[in-house]
Amino acid sequence: MFQTPSAADAAPKTVETVIIGAGPVGLFQIFELGLLGISTHIIDSLPQAGGQCTELYPDKPIYDIPALPVCGAQELIDRLLEQAKPFHATFHLGQEVTEVRRLENGKFLVATSAGTRLEAGAIIIAAGVGSFQPRRLALPGVEAFEGTSVHYRVKTAGDFHGRDLLICGGGDSALDWTLALCGKARSLTLLHRRAEFRAAPASVARMRELVDEGKMQLLLGAATAVRTEDGALVGLDVQGADGRELQVKADRVLAFYGLHPKLGPIAEWGMELEKRALKVDTEKFQTSVPGIFAIGDINTYPGKKKLILSGFHEAALAAFAVQHHLFPEKRQFLQYTTTSPIMQKRLGVGDAETHPGEH
Numbered sequence: 266m267f268q269t270p271s272a273a274d275a276a277p278k279t280v281e282t283v284i285i286g287a288g289p290v291g292l293f294q295i296f297e298l299g300l301l302g303i304s305t306h307i308i309d310s311l312p313q314a315g316g317q318c319t320e321l322y323p324d325k326p327i328y329d330i331p332a333l334p335v336c337g338a339q340e341l342i343d344r345l346l347e348q349a350k351p352f353h354a355t356f357h358l359g360q361e362v363t364e365v366r367r368l369e370n371g372k373f374l375v376a377t378s379a380g381t382r383l384e385a386g387a388i389i390i391a392a393g394v395g396s397f398q399p400r401r402l403a404l405p406g407v408e409a410f411e412g413t414s415v416h417y418r419v420k421t422a423g424d425f426h427g428r429d430l431l432i433c434g435g436g437d438s439a440l441d442w443t444l445a446l447c448g449k450a451r452s453l454t455l456l457h458r459r460a461e462f463r464a465a466p467a468s469v470a471r472m473r474e475l476v477d478e479g480k481m482q483l484l485l486g487a488a489t490a491v492r493t494e495d496g497a498l499v500g501l502d503v504q505g506a507d508g509r510e511l512q513v514k515a516d517r518v519l520a521f522y523g524l525h526p527k528l529g530p531i532a533e534w535g536m537e538l539e540k541r542a543l544k545v546d547t548e549k550f551q552t553s554v555p556g557i558f559a560i561g562d563i564n565t566y567p568g569k570k571k572l573i574l575s576g577f578h579e580a581a582l583a584a585f586a587v588q589h590h591l592f593p594e595k596r597q598f599l600q601y602t603t604t605s606p607i608m609q610k611r612l613g614v615g616d617a618e619t620h621p622g623e624h
């Protein structure tokens with residue numbers, strides 16, 4: 266399966282290519298590069314692959330993937346991961362790419378928030394609408410407690426056991442964690458700004474039962490301030506939907522206000538942008554910096570449509586352009602997976618296996 270690097274290297278590791286973004290289009294890029302014998306490292310700021318499909322609509326059916334009349338969004342990601350498996354891409358998840366810099370030798374340095382440093386011959390940016398960041402609690406002084414008492418995602422559920430827990434939000438994440446942690450936290454309050462919830466009706470119904478059973482409380486209103494004692498978080502001030510001022514006791518706060526995409530550092534890497542997207546040509550899908558390609562929702566060109574299908578086409582053509590960039594002397598010709606022994610070897614379906622990096 267995929268290799269997961271254990272520790273960030275101080276000196277850059279030399280790799281053939283780096284894909285920035287493990288959404289559906291970045292995942293298909295692994296496959297298209299792999300067919301041409303090109304290995305890759307893929308980086309995503311989210312803790313799992315899948316981009317918008319996994320993060321925004323995993324259970325929704327997609328109807329416009331060729332040859333799949335209907336396919337769940339998460340199912341599509343699972344299938345893409347399965348298809349990419351033979352090419353043993355190295356995944357660096359939960360790390361944002363913060364720096365991309367052209368080196369004197371013509372290669373690129375890619376650095377991440379987790380300290381991973383890679384030196385790549387070519388980069389393919391498949392960063393969608395940007396890296397997803399949790400919407401933060403907009404309360405003065407909250408940053409001092411983020412990562413200790415205030416969290417935007419659950420890494421280890423046990424951290425909230427035995428705590429006075431306040432969960433903010435009305436979507437599936439807020440309700441799922443309310444149901445999962447009720448009875449495990451010492452006390453649990455769910456705070457949502459209005460009586461209507463976006464979460465699955467069954468979860469909302471179960472939450473209301475727990476409230477009726479006295480196992481948790483539901484508050485309608487909005488947090489207005491952080492309450493502290495001796496430097497520790499002890500709760501939040503809340504303005505109730507009925508106008509009352511309330512003090513809610515909590516030593517842990519989980520806020521699920523959704524994610525918003527941040528173009529962030531990509532805008533600073535020196536490539537030409539148009540309306541917050543990277544301008545590319547439609548032959549190579551190369552940006553204004555030779556050796557850096559952009560595919561999927563992050564790019565723009567005349568007639569661009571932000572569809573998964575378009576991203577797949579872009580990945581196929583970009584793979585050939587990457588190959589030409591890395592090996593300009595190599596003659597390119599089109600091969601079919603149906604009949605090409607070398608491609609079948611690379612896919613592990615031929616007589617002998619080959620390895621990424623063999624060209």
Ligand SMILES: Cc1cc2nc3c(=O)[nH]c(=O)nc-3n(C[C@H](O)[C@H](O)[C@H](O)COP(=O)(O)OP(=O)(O)OC[C@H]3O[C@@H](n4cnc5c(N)ncnc54)[C@H](O)[C@@H]3O)c2cc1C
Pocket residue numbers: 285286287288289290291308309310311315316317318321322326327328329360361362363391392393394395396397529530531560561562563571572573574576
């Ligand atoms: C509700 C909904 C329904 C949709 N339905 C359809 C449909 O039916 N058919 C269809 O074709 N399309 C559909 N789409 C659009 C489709 O999801 C997108 O076109 C597709 O996800 C684009 O894929 P991508 O790989 O380019 O980008 P994304 O899926 O956005 O993935 C990009 C990834 O890059 C990562 N990233 C960005 N910047 C960085 C960085 N600096 N460092 C590290 N990682 C970074 C992000 O975290 C993200 O995981 C739908 C979209 C939504 C929201």
